[in-house]
Amino acid sequence: xxxxxxxxxxxxxxxxxxxxxxxxxxxxxxxxxxxxxxxxxxxxxxxxxxxxxxxxxxxxxxxxxxxxxxxxxxxxxxxxxxxxxxxxxxxxxxxxxxxxxxxxxxxx
Amino acid sequence: xxxxxxxxxxxxxxxxxxxxxxxxxxxxxxxxxxxxxxxxxxxxxxxxxxxxxxxxxxxxxxxxxxxxxxxxxxxxxxxxxxxxxxxxxxxxxxxxxxxxxxxxxxxxxxxxxxxxxxxxxxxxxxxxxxxxxxxxxxxxxxxxxxxxxx
Numbered sequence: 001x002x003x004x005x006x007x008x009x010x011x012x013x014x015x016x017x018x019x020x021x022x023x024x025x026x027x028x029x030x031x032x033x034x035x036x037x038x039x040x041x042x043x044x045x046x047x048x049x050x051x052x053x054x055x056x057x058x059x060x061x062x063x064x065x066x067x068x069x070x071x072x073x074x075x076x077x078x079x080x081x082x083x084x085x086x087x088x089x090x091x092x093x094x095x096x097x098x099x100x101x102x103x104x105x106x107x108x
Numbered sequence: 109x110x111x112x113x114x115x116x117x118x119x120x121x122x123x124x125x126x127x128x129x130x131x132x133x134x135x136x137x138x139x140x141x142x143x144x145x146x147x148x149x150x151x152x153x154x155x156x157x158x159x160x161x162x163x164x165x166x167x168x169x170x171x172x173x174x175x176x177x178x179x180x181x182x183x184x185x186x187x188x189x190x191x192x193x194x195x196x197x198x199x200x201x202x203x204x205x206x207x208x209x210x211x212x213x214x215x216x217x218x219x220x221x222x223x224x225x226x227x228x229x230x231x232x233x234x235x236x237x238x239x240x241x242x243x244x245x246x247x248x249x250x251x252x253x254x255x256x257x258x
Binding site for chain 2: 019020032034055058059060061062063064065066067068069070071073074075076077078079080
């Protein structure tokens with residue numbers, strides 16, 4: 001699904017050692033594979049099955065997602081920042097596509 | 109072979125009952141035992157109570173998006189941190205909902221997401237610590253409109 005559009009909210013700056021909250025949302029239908037279409041056939045499953053967040057190449061948080069997660073999956077989690085750098089977010093679709101986003105943070 | 113009126117009814121009722129019973133497996137949902145079996149497998153035994161808290165609404169009007177938050181008390185150091193938290197829903201077609209994997213860089217073991225619930229059921233959160241111990245919390249959520257579609 002090429003229309004999947006990630007949106008991520010990371011604070012612009014933080015103090016060293018602070019625990020920040022990151023909010024992410026990606027637009028995706030998250031077709032569960034349980035629904036039937038108008039022709040009576042089951043609509044095949046297509047969901048985002050993995051999400052991960054890295055900071056300067058180090059893993060921070062990741063998820064394995066099942067069809068029981070709502071459409072436009074929203075995730076909120078925390079990260080501890082000791083230095084400035086880049087957060088990299090990755091979503092993996094059932095069809096193999098990968099969506100990514102990057103956000104920078106300054107540490108005073 | 110001739111049926112009397114009464115016998116005809118009995119046979120018909122039997123077919124209806126059989127039909128209903130026969131249809132059941134296609135709409136099967138996870139049972140509480142299935143969910144608990146999955147919990148035991150993940151936790152490697154009976155998880156303890158405490159340290160983990162699951163926040164979910166008592167009544168969810170729309171089962172398509174039910175906000176849930178899970179947080180675990182932990183210092184989140186290299187030696188002592190939460191490895192992962194799994195959410196289960198014991199009345200969904202598949203009891204697994206989501207697995208959160210934390211690292212010491214997470215700072216806190218807290219995460220929020222929105223989930224689908226097919227009907228009124230228990231949501232179970234199980235946390236696995238780096239020392240191998242596990243903790244569980246359970247909340248019942250009443251669902252007015254199910255979230256799995258037709």
